[in-house]
Amino acid sequence: MATGAMYELSGVGFEKSRDLIISLPPDLFAELCQQSIEHLQCESTGVDQILLCQRFQAAGVETNVDEVINVINAVNYLFSTAAKHKLSTDVLVNTVASHYKLPKQTLHVIRHVWTEEGQKLLDTESSRDLLPAAxxxxxxxxxxxxxxxxxxxxxxxxxxxxxxxxxxxxxxxxxxxxxxxxxxxxxxxxxxxxxxxxxxxx
Structure with missing residues (x-):
């Protein structure tokens, strides 16, 4: 993998959000990842952090809106960086695994979402700069x-x-x-x- 991609992924922001990400049930983390992908593809207007926070809390996860915002930013940056550098699923998952020591169920979600949806980002013209305007x-x-x-x-x-x-x-x-x-x-x-x-x- 290119050094630039390695450097960018190492600063993806998972460190300060790691504990919350680990505490999320796989289905809720998958929902967050899916919403992030849809936003980056400009298929949705964004991720509603208040609604997402409420869903996390209803599932018994202790969190607040600020922490949820950090997780959203980290996931958005993860997938936009992966698209920018055209990373394969294996390279993406292995890099995240080596840097952040995430549990297997979390890595499985990332692998599944990128396998299913990653190519759509790579195929779009917006993959050069996956930060849609407000x-x-x-x-x-x-x-x-x-x-x-x-x-x-x-x-x-x-x-x-x-x-x-x-x-x-x-x-x-x-x-x-x-x-x-x-x-x-x-x-x-x-x-x-x-x-x-x-x-x-x-």
Whole structure:
């Protein structure tokens, strides 16, 4: 295997996530790996770390969202690095086994997922850089009265609360909330209309 691939896999992030990965039932780890592969193939918008954390906890695994995010990042990086260097299943599994001393059932999941799905990543043009751009999943807004706000200085005046759900390049689904004055929202809306008009000419 190329030295570059060995070096990248050695820094894949499994070390700080190893204990959690080992504690996962094989079916849940397989589910995580499958979601990671689908995200890297741009077949899904990302891995919902909150939902995944809830599933882990329901199975009796003691964890939190931050730890789940570390595992998601490690698995994404593992498969994207394997695709980047076009690693065979044996090379990938042997490298992970030698660096992280993972149990056989965990290695079996990695072997199975890469055998079944790895070629799809290798065959796609995106395998050169398997970090899809962030995607906007949902956009919600509502008008309310500013009672306490960092951004709306004039309290007891109308303001607009915007909630965005974004799938980041790492695969994490994040919700971002912010407030704008009516004038700021009007400018925001105007810019969207200008973008829409520009896209119609493309």
């Amino acid at each position: 995607q906007l999943l949902d956009f919600q807004w509502k008008i309310g009265m500013a009672v306490s706000s960092d951004s709306c200085k004039s309290l007891n005046h109308p303001c607009v609360t915007v909630e965005l759900k974004v799938a980041e390049h790492s695969g994490q689904v994040q919700t971002k909330v912010f407030e704008m004055t009516i004038q700021e929202f009007q400018n925001f809306s105007k810019q969207f209309k200008e973008m829409a008009a520009a896209l119609e000419t493309v």
